């Protein structure tokens with residue numbers, strides 16, 4: 001699935017979050033929190049449509065509250081993944097990397 005946001009708007013989001021955090025706005029409730037949480041879970045499960053992913057990225061770019069939810073969900077998923085699947089690096093990739101380092 002294609003990543004459905006562009007880097008400029010994402011950087012802008014970082015900036016807005018930083019301002020919100022600095023101003024203590026992160027504690028504010030979000031009227032769309034429930035809907036957003038549901039959509040971002042779908043997105044993290046890679047079941048979301050491009051439109052849904054766009055919505056989530058746009059929203060968490062401007063909403064520190066939902067961004068925190070996103071971070072939390074993401075961290076949980078990463079933790080579950082690393083417990084259930086041991087990372088296997090294909091030998092071909094190892095060889096490629098090794099040959100690049102040796103150059």
Ligand SMILES: [Zn+2]
Nearest residue numbers: 030033063066
């Ligand atoms: Zn929100």
